[in-house]
Amino acid sequence: MNFKKISAALLAGLMLVACGNNGGSTATATEAPKEEEKKEETAAAPENIKIDELKLQFVPSRPAEEIITTTDGLGDLLIEHLAKHGYDVGNVTIDVSSSFEAAGEALSAGSIDLAWLPSGTYILYSDETDVILTATRAGLSNDSTNPADWNGVENKTERSGSQVAYYKGLIYAGPSPKGQELAAKVNAGEALTWEDLDSATWCISSNPSSNAGYSFPTMWLMDNYDGKKLTDLSHTIQDNYAGAFQKLAAEQVDITVCYADGRTDYEEDWETPTDKETSKGKGWGRPASIWEEVNVIGVTSNIYNDTIAITKAKPEVYNPEFIKAFQDAMIELSATEQGKKIIGIYTHEGYLPAKDADYDGMRAALNAIQE
Numbered sequence: 001m002n003f004k005k006i007s008a009a010l011l012a013g014l015m016l017v018a019c020g021n022n023g024g025s026t027a028t029a030t031e032a033p034k035e036e037e038k039k040e041e042t043a044a045a046p047e048n049i050k051i052d053e054l055k056l057q058f059v060p061s062r063p064a065e066e067i068i069t070t071t072d073g074l075g076d077l078l079i080e081h082l083a084k085h086g087y088d089v090g091n092v093t094i095d096v097s098s099s100f101e102a103a104g105e106a107l108s109a110g111s112i113d114l115a116w117l118p119s120g121t122y123i124l125y126s127d128e129t130d131v132i133l134t135a136t137r138a139g140l141s142n143d144s145t146n147p148a149d150w151n152g153v154e155n156k157t158e159r160s161g162s163q164v165a166y167y168k169g170l171i172y173a174g175p176s177p178k179g180q181e182l183a184a185k186v187n188a189g190e191a192l193t194w195e196d197l198d199s200a201t202w203c204i205s206s207n208p209s210s211n212a213g214y215s216f217p218t219m220w221l222m223d224n225y226d227g228k229k230l231t232d233l234s235h236t237i238q239d240n241y242a243g244a245f246q247k248l249a250a251e252q253v254d255i256t257v258c259y260a261d262g263r264t265d266y267e268e269d270w271e272t273p274t275d276k277e278t279s280k281g282k283g284w285g286r287p288a289s290i291w292e293e294v295n296v297i298g299v300t301s302n303i304y305n306d307t308i309a310i311t312k313a314k315p316e317v318y319n320p321e322f323i324k325a326f327q328d329a330m331i332e333l334s335a336t337e338q339g340k341k342i343i344g345i346y347t348h349e350g351y352l353p354a355k356d357a358d359y360d361g362m363r364a365a366l367n368a369i370q371e
Contacts (some may be wrong), residue, residue, distance in 0.1 A: 023121045024267065032037065051316065054078070054268035055112040056094045059121070062345060064096040070345040081329035093369040103130070110181035110313025110314060112327070116346065119362050120209055122307045128357060132323050133308040133330055134354035135346065136163035140260055143168070148187050150296035153289065157264055163229050165305055166350045167286045168260040171298030173200075173222065174248030175286065179255065183295035192297060194225045195201075198234050200254035206238035213241065215365035222368055224298075229368065233360040243279065248294060249284035255297070263290045270294075301361045306346060307354065327353050 056074075058067050058215075075092030082089050097103035100121040106112045108128035115129075122131055139162035142150055149155060150170065173179035178200050185192055205213025214230065221228045230236065239247060244256035245266040263270075270290035272283025286293060293343050308330065317326075333339040334350045343350075 020344055022038070048086050049269040050085060050088045050090070050319075051322075052090045052091055054114070054317070056096070057091060057097050057103050057112045057115040058345075059108060059116060059118065060098070061094050061100075061118070067345055068094070068098050069164040071342050074333075074342050076341075077333045077336070077339060081333050082325055084332075085325035085328050087325050107309060107311045108313070110310065110311045113314060113317050113352070114308060114310050115245050117212070117307050119304055119310050119359060120366065123310050123359055123362050123366060125309075128312055129309045130312055130318070131307045131309050131326055131354045131356055131359065133306070133351040134165040134358065135343075135348040136165050136350040136352055137167060137304040137305060138162075138349065139346075140167075142260075147171075147296040147299050148189065151183070151297070152185055152292045156291050157261055157266065159261065161351050163352070165354065166302040166356070167212070167305070169216040169220075169300035169303060170260050170262065170296045171255060171300075172248065172258060172262065173257050173295050173297045174251065174254060174256070175288075175293040176248075176251040176254045177250070177261045179251075179295075182254070182297050186297045187295065190247045192230060197221075198232075198253070199223070201235040201237070201252075202230070202232055202233055203237050203239050203244040203256040205240070205257070211303045211362075211365070212300070216303055216361075217368050218297075219361075219365045219368045220298055220300045232322040242269075245294075246284055249286050249360060259303075263294055263324060266290065304354070304358050304362065305346065307359075308351065327351075343362060 024243050030161050061069070069341055075094060077093050089333065097106065097115075100118060100189065101124075103112075103115045104121050104125035104330050105116060105283070107115045107117070108125050114132075117125075117129075122129065138159040140315070142155060144150065149171075150157065160326040171182045182192060182196055182200065189329045204217070208214050218231075218310045221230065221232075226239045237247075237253065241258050241262060244258065246269070247253045248256055248266045249270055265267045269284050270282055270293075271288075272285070274283055274285040308319055310323065310326075316322070330351050331353075334343050334348070340349075
């Protein structure tokens with residue numbers, strides 16, 4: 001498939017060796033050493049490779065002025081850290097593209113060197129660009145592919161201290177009679193049939209480019225139910241994640257789809273009485289906790305996070321040496337206090353090295369919603 005035809009909305013020394021006394025010498029002050037002294041020649045340290053300018057670009061997922069203000073100082077940090085890894089960069093320019101697609105086009109043409117691209121945008125332009133880093137997020141206490149392992153208060157999903165480059169999407173069944181019927185089968189180790197799922201009312205994202213809200217649940221259905229898709233379901237409505245969980249609480253829908261820590265995000269709203277305020281608004285007034293009433297009935301494949309991608313059009317940067325240096329520099333600087341503030345503009349917490357094959361799942365998902 002030519003992904004360029006997909007709408008943009010579907011949218012990385014010298015070692016000093018000490019020679020100690022051998023302990024067996026009997027030489028005195030009047031005896032000449034029997035070993036000849038040898039002078040070691042030391043090679044001069046190589047000079048850093050010079051790059052006059054690096055051009056970086058962010059995508060406008062936040063207001064351009066806010067991005068430029070927040071990322072002020074990134075250029076100096078990169079120059080400092082790249083110097084430690086063999087590169088003398090004269091200047092770093094940073095700007096914000098007019099659209100996600102514009103950043104992909106500029107990177108493909110080589111008019112910029114590196115760009116922060118959402119995973120879907122990267123896939124569209126991966127013939128002419130290459131992913132080198134994936135943004136990290138807080139890992140979860142659960143990473144199982146078995147839906148039953150996510151269920152019950154004892155399996156409450158906590159955010160761990162580890163950093164991961166991906167997340168999972170989950171298919172959730174709510175407290176409605178149909179939702180509880182489906183959850184009971186899964187928790188008993190029984191496989192759900194297509195008829196089970198098709199008899200339920202689903203809440204899904206209105207945006208086909210939503211990874212956890214549409215494209216990866218579509219791929220989950222296709223993989224497990226003979227190519228069936230969300231569009232094949234008899235009863236679907238559309239809403240955002242908050243609205244979907246609120247509809248689960250009201251038993252207006254039986255199933256919704258969301259990222260793996262969705263229950264963590266809406267735990268307070270779920271249990272707060274309807275006449276009380278939460279941090280997001282009025283409570284939803286459920287009689288039991290979200291961990292008791294909302295069960296996982298399906299787990300998608302891993303959804304990899306946003307990328308830092310590099311152009312293939314400029315050999316002075318598209319080579320193993322520079323890529324490794326840039327990876328190390330970004331990982332190091334993102335661990336500093338100033339670096340964390342800068343990458344926080346995209347809610348990134350750090351970076352890990354990436355490869356193109358990590359995004360094969362995204363390619364399959366994009367194919368799934370286009371076919």
